[in-house]
Amino acid sequence: MSGDSQGYKVVLGVIGADCHAVGNRILTSVLTQGGIEVVNLGVMVSQDEFIDCARAEQAGAILVSSIYGHGELDCQDFRARCEERGLGDIVLYVGGNLVIGKQEFAAVEAQFRDMGFDRVFRPTVDLAEVIALLKSDIDQRRPAGLRNSRALPAERLSA
């Protein structure tokens, strides 16, 4: 699937000074098994590293994780930075514990959507759901000529 022009390639990483590596390993494993090609930048990734990599790899989406609570600071102006660098249309997801303290998820979601993220996830989100959304969103953003009439059915996660 990977490398195929109709494939799904994403750049994954943990943003900022955050060194939580466990979820990153799990995500890589589950996304890959779900039929998504993952370019994993690991932990402590800057906005520019995400964007440089997404450009170089012609990725369909950037998946930003933040577990340590500084998401609000680290993700500031991410979409604007993408636009400056010519990636204005890329699918942009963010997930994790994005703010300091327990806050209503709806408020956090609204805040990060305002920053330009297409979707915002809790740390306990069902990853099968993320995979399905990711494929559909990437398909929607493909240049018209390359766009699938229907998204490919999501590969089943192996039991």
Added chain:
Amino acid sequence: MSGDSQGYKVVLGVIGADCHAVGNRILTSVLTQGGIEVVNLGVMVSQDEFIDCARAEQAGAILVSSIYGHGELDCQDFRARCEERGLGDIVLYVGGNLVIGKQEFAAVEAQFRDMGFDRVFRPTVDLAEVIALLKSDIDQRRPAGLRNSRALPAERLSA
């Protein structure tokens, strides 16, 4: 101390259809060691049984326990009933889990004070505090001639 004209004699019981006997045993033991003569009616005591006993024993106070949540029904008109029976001035305490469900204690206290109880206690009240209040309240209500100028110092609970 008990039997002394300046002594402190109280009638104790668990009201209504309530059969919680443990707290009643504990209260009897602690009050007695605190220098209070306890006439213990045990569990499942009616309003009239409390009042009959308090009259017969010339007790200075009635201590009503209710643990099972029916206190609101069982204690209805207790003070009025005391007044009818010529015990209008008796010190009337109530304590326990007095209502169904967890409610603000201040609201429960107000409700039972409205019913004519002089003091209202949580189940976790410090019993040394109850003893001190009880002696002071009984002294206050004594006929003037019998009243102590100062309440006797509370006997210490044995360690």
Added chain:
Amino acid sequence: MTDLNNRRLDAAAFDAERGEVLQGWATGAGVCFADALRVQEALPVEKRFAVALAEADAQGHTLLQPRAGVALVREHVALLNGLSPYCDVLPTTIDAYTRHNRYAEAQEGIDRSRAAGTSLLNGFPAVNHGVEGCRRLVEALEKPVQVRHGTPDARLLAEITLAAGFSSFEGGGISYNIPYAKHVPLERSIRHWQYCDRLVGRFEEAGISINREPFGPLTGTLVPPFVSHVVAILEGLLALEQGVKCITLGYGQAGNVAQDIAALRSLRRLANHYFLNAGFTDYRLTTVFHQWMGGFPEDESQATAVICLGALVARQARATKIIVKTPHEASGVPTLEANQAGLKATRQMVNMISDQNRVDSPDIQMEIDVIEAEVHAVMREILRLGGGDVARGAVLAFAAGVMDVPFAPAKANLGKLTPVRDNHGAIRLFDVGNVPLPADVLAFHRDKIAERARAERRDPSFNMVVDDVRAISASKLVGRPA
């Protein structure tokens, strides 16, 4: 006690008695045994208590059950359906007036609850709601539902609830008298529970299995395991004699982990021993563990810790069912949310312990040995007093203080036996009263209490007991001097 004995009730006499029982309140007229059988037969398998227990027992699962009951049918349905996703089997806790057959006061509670818009009763007055009201309840639920109460004379309650599709009935002639009544003679409550058991026996004979659960924790306060075990075994034998087949014996958490695990393990073994010895083979035995029944801390986080310890021990001891407490325990009847919280914490703990190694240790084995020696000694004397008849033996044993439940309100109970914790928090006997325990067992209790007394530099006394009763709510297991 002229005519009490442990023999199956005569069919004709039972039918005559039934006529009287059903006249106890207007709703009794709505009971018809043939209809009751049809209602029970029509119950889908997922609403049958005996099936849920048998499956849990076979698969080594532990079922969770809350307590809950409010005055009105509609509100009670809503409450149980709010709990249902978080538990495995449902309760219906009966209000205190109904427990004392004070149906007129229960009716007043219903009426005033309707007027107040909130339940002023501490449970569901099933007799007043009658077969029709109870059927509406059972039909609105998706899980098996049990009657939980504390009723010395529960004959009418049993008739009505079992006719309505309840498939489990808690209680017994001893366990619902000694901790729950003041003036009821023991021979009378045992006789009334023979009726309830015989009623269940008739359902069994018609192919309908109804679960019966003697109430394990008794007064819930420093009850030595042998005391509740003897009651459980006696009520099991009484029930089996009347034709009951599906029995769940209970035990209330005492607090010391080794003693609690030992108690639950020994309960099953001892019960099987006495049931088989009495010639019963065709029964299904399961166990229920009650989370801490004594005073709780007011703080909800602390209360949750008490709940979690109970959940851990119950699962380590492989109880078939846990009766779950709530973080509101210190404040009485909990809200739906508090009840859910207790269930969720319990579920998490049970799940985390489920797969883990079986817990065993010399301490647990020692406690099992002590409990077994105690139960055998008391059972031997009960059988001797009754001339081999456990019904007569039980009555004579309580009268003589051979059996004695601490902190019980009943006049039928001598109240001399006094428990206290030892230095590790296990329950020992400060005063054995008239209970005929062997000399070596008494010496063991004495030594254990002496060890604590030395550690606390005070003589054993009732003050120690008072401190122990108040300890858990003050965040300790053993009530030490400040």
Added chain:
Amino acid sequence: MTDLNNRRLDAAAFDAERGEVLQGWATGAGVCFADALRVQEALPVEKRFAVALAEADAQGHTLLQPRAGVALVREHVALLNGLSPYCDVLPTTIDAYTRHNRYAEAQEGIDRSRAAGTSLLNGFPAVNHGVEGCRRLVEALEKPVQVRHGTPDARLLAEITLAAGFSSFEGGGISYNIPYAKHVPLERSIRHWQYCDRLVGRFEEAGISINREPFGPLTGTLVPPFVSHVVAILEGLLALEQGVKCITLGYGQAGNVAQDIAALRSLRRLANHYFLNAGFTDYRLTTVFHQWMGGFPEDESQATAVICLGALVARQARATKIIVKTPHEASGVPTLEANQAGLKATRQMVNMISDQNRVDSPDIQMEIDVIEAEVHAVMREILRLGGGDVARGAVLAFAAGVMDVPFAPAKANLGKLTPVRDNHGAIRLFDVGNVPLPADVLAFHRDKIAERARAERRDPSFNMVVDDVRAISASKLVGRPA
């Protein structure tokens, strides 16, 4: 690694290095060792971490410590004073920018937090607040306070906080690199932590005991006990060499009760063995147990159950200190109230278990035997690689994968070792990587994993590991297929 070795830093070189360190940020100019000694000497006894630990150790108590840190001094004081009544020793958790010496970004976080009226940093930026800000903090508290962070180069942080009256400092050259950094060479972080340890040694030489606590849980996710034990022993040896005297070694709850008790018991024994073997006798060793460091359930009642299991195990294993989690764990930094709730639940559980029988079983003994065999095998190879020098040995061992921490972000870590739970939830090795464990130990791991694989009817694979990582937050210990 030309000049790294496990020898006490030379006094002159240390002083020269100090000059550079203090220039790392403007606030470094506020550090003066003579003043620092006066500040520490003036600390009342109840604010000295080493005293609190020694007393707990002597009396067999277990201390509770939360985590907490916010951006501004006044708010941080209020937070700690809100926690103080519920705990025994206080923390100051440092923000993530400071941990990476990104003081400019920390300053921006401070400024933006001031503007926002709420902390936008996940901890207290102690370097930016300087000696003066930190002293205001320490003076406003009534209990000992420790620096808790995750900083590969913590030299300036140590200088500032110890000068301000903090009396305990968490971390180490391995435990604050491998799980906390990406590109920091191990020889560099070990060397920087020799500086921190030497600084503590200088305080000790002046009669001021500062507690040092290597970070036990590492990545907090399925870390086999021998892995964290080896790191703890190495960092203990490195610290002792620099003159540290008061050491607290840590372990993070893995979930299986028998394995966790075995781990904590073996940790103390193994550390004493290696410390004494290396010629150290004048030290005070205590232990710290971290409640579950992996993913938590979102539900607060379920989270509290996870906290309670940790509290029980910590107390059963007689840890000197517990690092306490909160019911908000799944949502990141907790509120004051959530932090209090975690402490209250933990206290209640610890108190209930405190007096109970020592837990022992063949399972626990077997786990101890396995852990000891594993630690000895790895330590032997580390000492061989380093030619007897643990600093050089540690660097070479990580490079070769002889030591390997699962799920670590650091490039310095090979990342081949892969753990998985066995059928009872104990952590075993699915892939040992290059770690030189004895053949019988490897066979034991293989058999245990095979037992689980049979029970689940699936082959062992990384999917099993993924399921295990997500299990506790999904209310299970072992990640079984649905």
